[in-house]
Amino acid sequence: MSLDLTPEQLDRYSRHVIMDEVGPEGQGRLLDARVLCIGAGGLGSPVIQYLAAAGVGSLGIADDDVVERSNLQRQVIHGDPDVGRPKVVSARDFVARQNPDIDVEPHETRVTAENVGDLVADYDLVVDGSDNFATRYLVNDACTLAGVPFVHGAILRFEGQMTTFEATTPVDDPDADNGPCYRCLFPEAPEPGTVPDCATAGVLGVLPGTVGCVMATEAVKLLLDHGDSLDGRMVFYDAEDMTFREIQVEPRPDCPVCQPGGVESVAEVDYRESCAIE
Template identity: 50%
Template sequence: MDLTTAELERYARHLTVPGIGPEGQLRLKRSSVLLVGTGGLGSPAALYLAAAGVGRLGLVDDDVVDRSNLQRQILHGESWVGKPKLSSAAARLREANPHIEVETHSCRLTPDNAGEMVGRYDLVLDGCDNFPTRFLTNDVCFLQKKPCVYGSIFRFEGQVTVFAPHLGGPCFRCMLPTVPPAGAAPSCEEAGVLGVLPGIIGSLQAMEAIKLLLGLGEPPLGKLLCYDALRTSFRTLRLAPDPGCRLCGETPTVRSLHNAETLASASCAVGDDSMPAISVEQLDELLAAGPVPLVDVRRPDEHAVSSIPGSLLIPLQELEKRVAEVPHDGRVYIHCKSGGRSSHAVKLLRELGLDAVNVAGGIDAWLKLRRSPSAAPHP
């Protein structure tokens, strides 16, 4: 496998960089990266890895493009709204660089498929949006001795590091031993994120991935790089391997990908799975039969974009003082975007004596269901 004339022209600015040159470029061509997620972080990372000439990119995602994604997920465009993210991402990356191979995995990373999937790539870039998948990505990379390039974002702040105990650094569990308690860590969809921020953090992830593939410089092992956009500042926190870590410590107890953290609900960090809930399929059946007492606890701007017919908007932060507006004469169903905020609302309302039930998956799951060809029209 050599570089073609077209590739030599394409990567001309790489070929003169000390430490890369033709040999390094050929090494990139022979390398592979698995990107878990093609959203805010995966978009810039994938584009730069493709442009750099990483020969094989694997993409894991089972979501569709939503218009609210376009503010930050630069792989996707308006014409792809409602279509699979993988289709959008693959088309964009192949246009960016026709010399690379793009492999798509239209699924979620699970304890059952992670081992085989990760085993086919040199390293993993973590661009996921929930704690169970982060734990799973970390665990499978540890067991297979593959570097995991980690990134996270929140409003105006981001973090980057490389978890690779086999290279002398800590793992994700050394930093976060267990899934945070309910409500401790709101998602980007709930807390918001400045659109440019994932571009910065995702690009840093791509940089660290390329350094690892080329063997250049020093990866941030044991260093958590923290970026504050409002203060235009970077700082580095030390992350030491934890001797008591249940995965990579001296007496490990996590020996399988099937464990409490990887099998937790993806909404557990922002909701409470102990609350009574119905599925969106069940809600859809109720709505097909007639009006349903339904309260939407999202923000007004979210409600304006999309709403379930007949729902009453009471933002979560206003719920306690507006509880008199919630129907009291029977069961009431509560929804938000994905099920996190609504589970908190259900807990509050049930403590006040109301028969409140959460809609699992929120309007995201309901809209996805309604878009399916088998969905029956409502009267």
Template identity: 60%
Template sequence: MASDTRSDTLPDLLPPLVEPAGSLTPEEIQRYSRHLIIPEVGMEGQLRLKNARVLVIGAGGLGSPALLYLAAAGVGTLGIVDDDVVEASNLQRQVVHGVSDVGRTKAASARDSIRELNPAVDVVLHEVRLDASNALEIFAGYDLILDGTDNFATRYLVNDAAALLGKPYVWGSILRFDGQVSVFWDAHGPNYRDLYPEAPPAGSVPSCAEGGVLGVLCAQIGSVMVNEAVKLITGIGRTLLGRVLIFDALEMSWRELRVRKDPDAAPITGLADYEAFCGVAPAPGSEAGAPAVSAVELAGMLAARQPGDSGFELIDVREPGEYGIVSIPGARLVPKGRILSGEALAELPRDKDLVLHCKSGARSAAVLAYLQQEGYTRVKHLDGGILAWIRQVEPDKPVY
């Protein structure tokens, strides 16, 4: 990570991203009057917002408040990239969705909320998985990108596509009680690779689905992201280009990290295989002949096991909080971190079969690969994790 205590190589003010639209209607003047009387925004700034096209990657935790406040601010066109559907567990933090939206696509649900808030906003849906084959084409139609994704492969993709097209983007990240937010613009300053030149080892950083997130943290970081978007569009204030804000919700404290462009970094000349770059490999259970069991097979194994039978052990590699919500009968909790650090290896016998499981199969696959490297030969994992178990075996158990 290239950091510095100076930012004198960065411009104090960036030019406005967008030219002003022609005019506001009387209804728009009334709606945006509190903006219009701010000298730094005024009529010209509001006309720039009206003419702006902003793409939001993800209508989830960060995308929810960002989309709502961008719409409320009067951004003329909002694009939404999301191929996921609304689940009940999303509603704790993804405030753009409601109970009636469960099962709907997130993009369509967000569009309807935006239309209810501000019918003048044009909403464009991209209900696809963002990847190297479509990112440049999608990004080309927008002035600014907001990245609210929760995986490193997509973050590097967004960074590189934005750099190739010369576009700025606002980045946010959240986990548990911690948040980060910054602006990256390769044409004027650092990009995401200057902050994170190398992706962390696969599985070393839990996702929100694995580690949890305080719901209100999404609003705290998402609102800062919108604040930066408004400044970039209108050309006012000092942006977070070259700075990362780090927020601790438990301590209610903000600190700032300066980031500078790495002069020795290789230029970005094209898109790549980002899952390979981030070390994301297919789960062992996803390939023919790989050491995995289905939920139905595991249920049969558990049913056939006699009291005192030591033929196999079912190891739950999730976190204690997850285990407390829902568990598979007979599973023993040994969290992934303790195994990958080597601390718990002595607790895992080599002379019997081990069946690992997590929530969806990703973490148990990582642990399986590690144990194989350590010489374990009698190890499998549950394909699809406890979610598959709930769907196929115990549908009355809660899904989280």
């Protein structure tokens, strides 16, 4: 654990160090942490920005997209000179300018059933800012099966949702106290074409900032092992009415991923069509 902070780090993270809840030990935990950010777009931008500023020492960034001009209304770590560049490269350069302490590991790839296991296994925590259901189920299943906690967020128009799943590896024990996963809340993905995406329905430019900051907050709290996470709760945010509401997320006894007796690998799941488990 990086308890021996340099004078520059003591200066940079001084507002953390003086907090009893963080201190030099907590800052050391952040500097030693490895976090994988899925997506470097609307939600990934504030997550990457604030985790880097907080001193999360290693940031993996997985995204196969390039920066488009239409992204710049909300994806605040990219600018006009980045249009046409891979988002992971633009994000890496942004972090390098913001905080030289941070080691960025760009993964210029789409998250698939073939690579998600290796990606997730290399990190302490995953923050999922993906924009499609197939990736969300992939991340959920891989993290839950590997016992890696992850933070989820999603946005559309004026609305956002965020939660945390402190994943535990399923065991064949009917009395095991396994927490819920994304499939407990959404057992099946909606039919293709029934839910619009940001490209067709739009998104308020500032909305990802609010949702992404909550996601980054959850990640930092988990790394510090301090405070109550959103595990077992999902928060819905309506920017139009400026309201937050919360629902409880209970483990589903027959969940095929987080409860005993379910699947053992993402290879058993079809993510191309319905994200379904037979």
